Amino acid sequence: MELKSKTPTGPIEQRWDNHRFNIKLVNPANKRKYSVIIVGSGLAGASASATMAELGYNVKCFCFQDSPRRAHSIAAQGGINAAKNYQNDGDSVYRLFYDTVKGGDFRSRESNVYRLAQISVNIIDQCVAQGVPFAREYGGLLANRSFGGAQVSRTFYARGQTGQQLLLGAYQALLRQVAGGKVQMFPRTEMLDLIVIDGKARGIVARNLITGKIESHLADAVVLGTGGYGNVFYLSTNAKGSNCTAIWRAYKRGAAMANPCYTQIHPTCIPVSGEYQSKLTLMSESLRNDGRIWVPKKKGDTRSPEQIPEDERDYYLERKYPSFGNLVPRDVASRNAKSACDEGRGVGEQGLGVYLDFSDAIKRLGKQSIRERYGNLFDMYERITGDNPYNVPMRIYPAIHYTMGGLWVDYNLMTTIPGLFAVGEANFSDHGANRLGASALMQGLADGYFILPYTIGDYLANTKLEKADASNPAAREAEKGVNEVTRRLLEIRGKRTVTSFHRELGKLVWDDCGMARTEAGLKKALQRVPELRDEFWKNVNVLGGGEELNQALENAGRVADFLEFGELMCLDALQRNESCGGHFREEFQTPEGEALRDDDNYSYVAAWEYGGPGKPPILNKEPLTFEYVHPSQRSYK
């Protein structure tokens, strides 16, 4: 497999402009002759669908939820970055680019990141024009706040519901195109395979989740905006339905999977309360602007927080990282919380938690200001835990949140299968080994509004496509495969529930491929995951039929894919003998316990190629070069 990144050369400031000029255009009158399938209706999928339709293409958009408005982008709380420098605090496109490359621990593509920073400015304009109610200052100008990993205030927000408002903006733009007849929307429909004809992606096989009908949909190109694979861990901050099925089945059709071991741990989540727990809830990272993180200095200190005097508290982030303090990037904040708990200084019943304390901020700013800034988050915390964070510190613990790995894409966001594109969290491209706060929303919308709609034209203009419909043998073969898997799942009728397998897999990968990894642990997981997978296919119990709404069946298919994906994730983690960003191999750390990168040997994107059934995957490498931001030890001291 050859990885052609198609990254332009020349001064980085001009690369995207030059590239856009050089790519081939599709004549407006011809755009209406093309059809595009977009799977996923989150920030990336909905914005891409709307924009493609505005340009004149015919779009079919699919989502498994009952409405495109429910995509998981809706749950993002904190904000979206843009290099507007409205606060006059020294921000610039270059600084956002610099922060993102450095924050990604030098494992992202410079050209992509620069383009992202450049486009960030237009995203805010576009969203405001749509009526997204961003927070405002009294004079009517947009308000900003700062986020982890940044020393400037560049984050735009709509209370604690920024993702919701951005998604509703994109959803409304999408439905406007549904009204205009340019987008056909397929809710409650799940993609189960990719149709490849003559080496090009030409469609999908999808299951109507209400009737169970398996159908082929053909088009001239296919776009996957299906989000991340964080639910492989079972407990995560992702929505329950988030899954890796679409990208995994595309991988098995020949799309390379890049950096699957890069998963981001979010430092501020509500700790686990018991075995029955179904998901973890994230508290916005913006809380770290005013909350101070601490644990007792003494091990096993079980006193309640207000009984612990100031000089017996360890504000470990402020102590270890004086210039960033509580705003260090996510991987650093998460790892430090874990080590405090590993030392036996964790708080709460399970000892897996640290305090996030607002008492100083309340003294300084007053309860009312804190309520204005974080009111809904405080309410949410109280609803879940029963504790009132205005009176007692919150307890937080890291949790799986975002996945930086995903399908490998070139500069045009095209995967290694011609005609198959991946946008947003489903691709690997912009975040490197770690993602800074408020940059996922930025990437989803940059891909969907401003990159894909242009680059897809280049593919369509340069490619000769034969007519194809659902009677094509490739479509028939894919449909047959999907029907076969459904039949098998329903016929096993074993003893264990789908969820019990998922929970076991999640615990395995969390323990051995989670916040910290070791060679021994990964080797153990690589042995255990296939055993669990075998047991699944012999002993899972999926009741009901295939021709009706059957949530257990939907879930079984997704868990079956996670059971395969989890193995690749561990394999990727094992081959990367270094620590970087969200990938922390315990064998590779500095004497102070920070991540130790190995730029000489591992400055590459690991792009895995499916080797065929029962055969090991093949590792391909795309070397990364850094011309502008030179790799250095990340330091937040």
Next chain:
Amino acid sequence: MKLTLHIWRQKSPNHIGRMVQYEHANVNPHMSFLEMLDVLNEELIAKGEEPVAFDHDCREGICGSCGFMVNGVAHGPQPATTVCQLHMRHFKDGDVLYLEPWRARAFPVIKDLVVDRSAFDRIITAGGYVSASTGSAQDANNILIPKRDADLAMDAAACIGCGACVAACPNAASALFTGAKISHLSLLPQGQPERFKRALGMVAQVKQELFGSCTNIGECEAVCPKEIKLEVIARMNRDYLKASWTERPEITRGDD
């Protein structure tokens, strides 16, 4: 704790549904309401019975997927809380709970507690947007918006489209949902050019979907998990009335 659950079971839109009683002994006060159902479902599967179908996704109270009636109240007894964020600590040992799907002609039952809310998408499709194609926007700070207006718009925009307002309304009206979107956009300068056309389009769609009429009862506001206020309905009615009086056929001029 131990609960007695009466749950609406309906195999498909074409089957007749009925209440089925379950004794549920493994309930922990820290569970969310949906986690309580997860545990029940695991037990049902173990016994070879089909699990109860219910819509859910984010389980953070923001996606709007979940929701059903608990003892006749949409999203259950806790104010301003979706059922996924409702915790069992608000119930007592030995409680008897009745779980039913949203009740409205415009929301047909698909299975058990799952209903079809696609009518909401069609209402938005009928004009619930600002026509701003990608790439034509001016600098964001060129549109000044007083903080008060931005805050009021945000209050309305917080609607998650769960459908509780419809389910709680004796008329099954969608006025709170529709009013929230109309208010969000009409409070902002960007929403002005299409303001009255939007009100006409969305309200016409509401009628077509067979939602009932609003008679200002206020049950919708009482159950709304996002505390959307009845004033959004007043704003919708004002815009609709004004639009109905001032509506003129659109004259399009050719290039001749």
